[in-house]
Amino acid sequence: MARWLMKSEPDVFGWDDLVAKGAAGEEWDGVRSAQATGNMKKMALGDEVFFYHSNIGKEIVGIAEVSAEAHPDSTADDPKWQCVDIRAVRPLKRPVTLAECKAEPRLAEMVLVKNSRLSVQPVTDAEWTVVLEMSGE
């Protein structure tokens, strides 16, 4: 199973909004980046996803999972833009901030640290474990 990280600005759609969607989850529409779209196309049902708040908070706040694999984005006029659906699984015991990730040598190669602009990115198993450890789990 693969692991990922997806970002959202919490004043637009945050962790609490995803939780409110329940088991049905939310279509992750609106992404118009070839790289981010490419990553979503690789996702499989049940893949785990870190949910990150950009701009406000700048921290990983929870774990979500892929509830539907890539399908055309219902808000796009071009079918090349695809997206997945995700649903909340559980919040992290304690959020892990971007500053903490940058300060952690084992996360030096993490995409979140190296390419802050990519909104849907892969997370290695090793990075996943380190972040969970930092969250106090």
Add this chain to the structure above:
DNA sequence: GCCAACGTTGGC
């Protein structure tokens, strides 16, 4: 609010 970084676009 500023600006650096980076992906994308479009002219050649």
Add this chain to the structure above:
DNA sequence: GCCAACGTTGGC
């Protein structure tokens, strides 16, 4: 197909 210009993202 290259690359300069442009727009956008997101940290600070």
